[in-house]
Amino acid sequence: MVSEVVELLKENLPVTQEPFVLSGDVNTGLVLVDVVNGFCTVGAGNLAPKQHDEQISQMVEESARLARVFCEKKWPIFAFLDSHRPDIPEPPYPPHCIAGTDEAKLVPALQWLENETNVTLKCKDCIDGFVGCLEKDGSNVFVDWVKNNQIKVILVLGICTDICVLDFVCSTLSARNRGFLPPLKDVIIYSGGCATFDLPVSVAKNLGNAIAHPQALMHHIGLYLARGRGAKVVSEVSIKAL
Secondary structure, three states: OHHHHHHHHHHHOOOOOEEEEEOOOOOEEEEEEOOEHHHHOOOOOOOOOOOOOHHHHHHHHHHHHHHHHHHHOOOOEEEEEEOEOOOOOEOOEOOOOEOOOHHHOEOHHHHHHHHOOOEEEEEEOOOOHHHHOEOOOOOEHHHHHHHHOOOOEEEEEEEOHHHHHHHHHHHHHHHHHOOOOOOOOEEEEEEEEEEOOOEOHHHHOOOOOOOOEOHHHHHHHHHHHHHHHOOEEEEEEEEOOO
C-alpha cells in the first residue's frame, strides 16, 4: 500500500534530479547533517534504527565517500552533530544524542573527520542547524564558515531528509535570499546521500502518541519541499576528471 502511495506521489509531485559533477572551478562546501550514531548506528539509541536500514547505510557510505574527496582536495566541510543536554527535552522526540555519549558522536565511518584541518564540527541542540549555529553575541558559525571560505555552493547530505536536513536547507535559503550569506549561490541536496527513519503506521498505532513516518514517502516529501523552497536536488555526485 505504501509503495503504491509513494509511486502516486512521485507521479503527481515529481522531484526533478540531475547528476552533479564536483570540480575545483567553483568554491564548494560539503555539509553533513547529523551523521551520528544516535540516528544511524543500529541499536545506538531511542532514534537509531533497530535493524539494518539500506537507505541509512547508503547515506553513511556516500557521506564517507564524498568526505574523503573533500579532504583529499582540502575543500571545506561543515559537519553538524546532534547533541543535547539531558535536562532539556526536544519534544516530540524521546531523549536522544545526549552530549558526551556515543550517540552524539560521528558514526565510525566518519570519526576520522575529527582530525582533519579542513573540517568544522558543530554540535547543535535543535532540529535546525542554522539556528543551532547562532551564538549569544549574534554571530553565526555557519555564516562565518561560508564567508571565510568564500563558498558559492553547498552540497548537503545527512539525516533526516524531511526534518533536520529540510529545516537547515530552508533556513539557509532564506538567509541567502536576504543577502546574509554572500557569496553563497546554490544549495544542493544529494538525494542518495540523505535518509530518514521508518515508522510504519502499523507500528506507530501501538506506540501511543507516535506519528507514523513511512520512510520512502517522507524522504520524497522532504526532497520535494526543499526543491520548492529553491534547493537543487541531484541524483548522483561524481568528480570531474583532471
